[in-house]
Amino acid sequence: MKIDLETIKRLRELTGVGITDAKHALVDTDGDFDKALEAMRKKGMTKADKRGEREARSGVIGSYVHDSRIGVLVEVNCETDFVARNEKFTELVKDISMHIAASAPEFISQENVPKEVVSSLKKEFEEKVAKDGKPAKMIPQIVEGMLAKALAERCLLEQPFIKNQEVSVGDYIKNNIAILGENIVVKRFNRMALGEVL
Numbered sequence: 001m002k003i004d005l006e007t008i009k010r011l012r013e014l015t016g017v018g019i020t021d022a023k024h025a026l027v028d029t030d031g032d033f034d035k036a037l038e039a040m041r042k043k044g045m046t047k048a049d050k051r052g053e054r055e056a057r058s059g060v061i062g063s064y065v066h067d068s069r070i071g072v073l074v075e076v077n078c079e080t081d082f083v084a085r086n087e088k089f090t091e092l093v094k095d096i097s098m099h100i101a102a103s104a105p106e107f108i109s110q111e112n113v114p115k116e117v118v119s120s121l122k123k124e125f126e127e128k129v130a131k132d133g134k135p136a137k138m139i140p141q142i143v144e145g146m147l148a149k150a151l152a153e154r155c156l157l158e159q160p161f162i163k164n165q166e167v168s169v170g171d172y173i174k175n176n177i178a179i180l181g182e183n184i185v186v187k188r189f190n191r192m193a194l195g196e197v198l
Contacts, residue, residue: 003031011036056185058084064097072100074189079182092176092184098162099169100191105156108186109170113151121150156186 003026011022011033022040029035059077076093083089107113125146129139152158157170164172177184 003027007031007033011040055079056183059185059187060084060090060093062090062093062097064094064101066098066101069194070101071192072097072189074100075187077185077187078180083180083182086180088176088180089184092173095161095163095172096156096169096186096189099159100156100189102162103156103159104191104193105159105189106154107156108189109155109157110151113155118147118151122147125150156189 003023007026008019008022011026012019022036025036025040026033029039056077056079058079058081059075061073061075063074064072074093074097076089076096078084078089122143125143126139129142129146134142157168157173159169161167161169161172167175173184173186
């Protein structure tokens with residue numbers, strides 16, 4: 001089957017893979033662009049997971065100020081200065097800063113949530129579910145679901161990305177890891193809102 005060069009280039013631009021890989025993906029899916037794109041993204045995600053084990057010591061501190069009322073500073077690390085200066089990486093850092101300004105996460109991921117916060121939420125949900133008169137044997141399962149949802153809302157990497165609600169911030173970062181070929185880590189962030197009581 002003959003695959004159009006423009007289609008190969010388009011797939012390559014969207015996924016960051018080489019021309020040969022893009023062509024093979026299109027041949028394997030009988031020229032179906034959407035299926036090839038999905039296959040390449042899955043392949044990229046697998047590679048991104050492996051890259052996640054590598055140390056990220058370079059990077060940038062990005063900032064975003066919205067209407068002089070909300071300000072964000074975020075440190076995003078990568079493996080080399082070469083990627084840190086890359087336009088795609090700069091765009092990623094800006095997007096993460098804007099997302100933090102808009103969605104006000106409290107933590108980077110669930111691993112960063114203090115145990116006392118988890119315990120307090122769990123207790124609160126247990127009391128609520130017990131008051132609602134749910135069967136005792138179902139309470140732990142219901143509480144776990146409520147806890148998972150509450151933590152996902154508060155954790156940056158699990159929040160739906162503001163520019164594309166179909167993916168989480170974590171998946172958006174993984175897509176960029178696949179394209180840039182380096183591990184990328186959000187190290188820390190600080191969000192300030194005018195008049196906010198600390």
